[in-house]
Amino acid sequence: MRSIYIHLLLLALLPLTIRAEITVDARFNPPRIAQGDRAQYIVEVKETSSSGSTSTERVTSLPIPHAGGLQLSNGRTSSSQQTSFINGKAEYSVTQSLILDAQAPAEGSYKIPSYTLRYKGQNLQIPEVTLQVLPRDANAGPTRDEMIFLKAELPEELYIGQQIRFDLELYVEENVSLTGLNRFNREADGFTTSDISDDAERLTKMFNGRRYSVMRWPMTLTPIQTGAQKINFELSLTARLPQQNTRDAFGRSPFGRSIFDDVFGRSEQFNVYTEATEINVLPLPQANQPDSFSGAIGDFSIEVLSDTEEGKVGEPIMLSLTVRGSGNFERIDEPDLPEKTEWRSYDPESKFEATDELGLRGSKRFDYVLIPQIPGKLELPELSFSYFDPKKNQYVSLNSPALKLQVEQSAASTAPVVTTKPQGTPSEESTLDLTRSLSTEEVLRTLDYQPKEARNIQPRIEDDRFFMVKYAVVFIAILIASVFLHIRKTRRRDPLFAQRKEAKSASQKAFNLAQKARSSSDIDAFFKNAQVAIRQGVTAKTGDNYSTAGIEHLCEKLKESEVNEALIQDIEILFTQADGHRFGGVDTSLSTETCDRLDRIMKAL
Amino acid sequence: MKKSLFITLLFTIFLNLSFGSFNRGLSLYEDGKYEQAIDAFKRELIKEETGAVRHNLGVTYFQKGNSGEAIWNMERATLLNPEEEAYHYKLDALREQVGLPPIRLDWKERITSILHHDDWMRVFAYFALTTIAAFMFPIAAGWKHNTRVRILMAVCCLGTILSGLAFSHVRTLLDRGVSLSQTPTELHAAPAEAAPQTGLIRTGERALILEEHNDFLFLKTEGGAEGWLPSTYFRKFY
Secondary structure (H helix, E strand, O other): OHHHHHHHHHHHHHHHHOOOEEEEEEEEEOOEEEOOOEEEEEEEEEEEEOOOOOOOOOOOOOOOOOOOOOEEEEEEEEEEEEEEEEOOEEEEEEEEEEEEEEEOOOOEEEEEOOEEEEEOOEEEEEOOEEEEEEOOOOOOOOOHHHHEEEEEOOOOEEEOOOOEEEEEEEEEEOOOEEEEEEEEEEEOOOEEEOOOOOOOEEEEEEEOOEEEEEEEEEEEEEEOOOEEEEEEEEEEEEEEEOOOOOOOOOOOOOOOOOOOOOOOOEEEEEEEEOOOEEEEEEOOOOOOOOOOEEEEEEEEEEEEEEOOOEEEOOOOEEEEEEEEEEEOHHHOOOOOOOOOOOEEEOOOEEEEEEOOOOOOEEEEEEEEEEEEOOOEEEEOOOOEEEEEEOOOOEEEEEEOOOOEEEEEOOOOOOOOOOOOOOOOOOOOOOOOOOOOOOOHHHHHOOOOOOOOOOOOOOOOHHHOHHHHHHHHHHHHHHHHHHHHHHHHHHHHOOHHHHHHHHHHHHHHHHHHHHHHHHHOOOHHHHHHHHHHHHHHHHHHHHOOOOOOOOHHHHHHHHHHOOOOHHHHHHHHHHHHHHHHHHHOOOOOOOOHHHHHHHHHHHHHO | OHHHHHHHHHHHHHHHHHHHHHHHHHHHHHOOOHHHHHHHHHHHHHHOOOHHHHHHHHHHHHHHOOHHHHHHHHHHHHHHOOOOHHHHHHHHHHHHHOOOOOOOOOHHHHHHOOOOHHHHHHHHHHHHHHHHHHHHHHHHHOOOOOHHHHHHHHHHHHHHHHHHHHHHHHHHHOOEEEEOOOOOEEEEOOOOOOOOEEEEEOOOOEEEEEEEEOOEEEEEEOOOOEEEEEHHHEEEOO
């Protein structure tokens, strides 16, 4: 149990045994420069440990007591880590570097004194460092800052909210080869600025006797805070500069000057900055500020028009206000429409059309929808637009003219009114009015809670083959019926046809009677009707009237008609039997053969 | 027992899915969850399209600020249930919101709206076939052209002509729709975005399709403007 406590104690004390070694150093890089060049003041905080990498405490500022006459700017930090193995032992180190650009106003020696930096609870002593600034040789080449620099022409004073255009220009001396633009940054807390575009305008300029290729980016700037506001732009780029030994102000290398020194340059990545600028941002004057002012700053004019000169009650008309000119269009809101009982209005739609690439010039249109409520000669509501002119330092108010409109009474019915009535007798309704009409907006927000059966509106019939087939069948049936009717009409008008038809009918009738007589064994009736049936049958077949013809005539006609001989024989035999029974007193029985004979005859006829 | 429980559960779920979407849409709308209410109403459309569902979709889209969709759904509601006065009123109110005049049906539309497109086609077919029969049968059968026959022929002819005209008018209305874009959109002189502008179509404005080419439609708006519009900005009623 005791050993556990010892181990725990040792474990708790372990972090105390692991301490990183912290060292700090300061220097100028390079320690000697020519006048006009820049050097870097670098403070390095290094932590070294053999037991593993340590976490650094981020240093955000240096308590430099005074810069010794130097101009220090563009502070930044960087960090690096390193692991090394020495005699089999690993050593981990983390270096945090704080870098400031230093520029000297004149030649001489400049000192930044020693001071204390508090880091991880320790007081670290930053050593004193000295920068030697030597006179520039007349034959010395241009400094880096003279070869490549960033410039922005900015005004000294602006009004808050005033949007201006300025050009950010990167000057690149003709001997410098720009190989890449890496990053753009700005220090402009009191402003809003536009971003630089991917395409820059390229031109050539002479500046201080040197020829430069200039990349120009048009940008906008709008102050958002009053007072003195700093603004600075930074570009990180990669360029190939002509060979220069920056450690030797006389442009000589320790090994003597090479004939290639000015020909082959070195490619390096660095940052260029505009000169630190301060703009005095003024507040807008409160005196004489119009009520209709809503933040527009610039130079504007307005145009107001209506899409019609006459209208009807309840039918909307459009009133358009167009603001043209230059200024901060994005801050221009729709002017308020004064309320008038004879008009009902809605929030306007706006549309902006820029005439330049930055949107500083152009026109912004507001379309108001107005609905006249009463007929008559009405005046459209007047619109007021105010802006501040920074050049004149005064407010300008523009008012629309009073546009008149002739409104006729509409023939449309009024909207349905949704009413609620109280339950019970209405005897006291003179005191209480429980009927309330919903406004249009309230009606538009009301749902329908009861789905009702809807009619089928989707046209399907043209895709319905059954429909087409059905009506095609009907059409064909009509055609067939027409043909049938025509045939019937033709036949009816033919006397021969009528006779034949009548005979056929009479023949069938007589045959039926003969069959009846056969079943009732009435031989007289059988033979009588059989003869009538045969005569009428021949009449129907031949078309001639043989209703009273004798057997000779019948057979003669049948022979002419090229009827079967067997049929003629059957008819002769039947007629002989019939005549013999009826007129000869021959007692003839109704045999099956006789009946079959009659059947054969009638079938053939 | 387990089987019957499972079947009952399945049936209940099915019932909720099929009959609950409308009511769920109503409650979601009342809770202000418009996007979900739209989804619920759209699920109801799969089961059955009614004027109430389309109306409620229109109201919900209006709440969301999508005037184009609101007007299209309300137009559809008036077609599905033309007897509902409230739908017509709300359609006019929505149109008023975007600066369009209320809808005024001309006499042709009033008459043709009595019947549906398919019904007009049936009526026309009946009259046409009856006219054919009325002309052909007397001639074929040799019937005398007495007064009754003449009246029948006249009525059939007139019916065929009128129903044919009505059907033809209703047929053209199938190519009608509204603009869905949220802002007034340009009409072009040719089926290309870069073509010169010939007019403007407002949100929710009605137009008739006169021609189609690739992804463009040649429209004539109710305001009289004509021009080409990308088909994504337009939706027909049918």
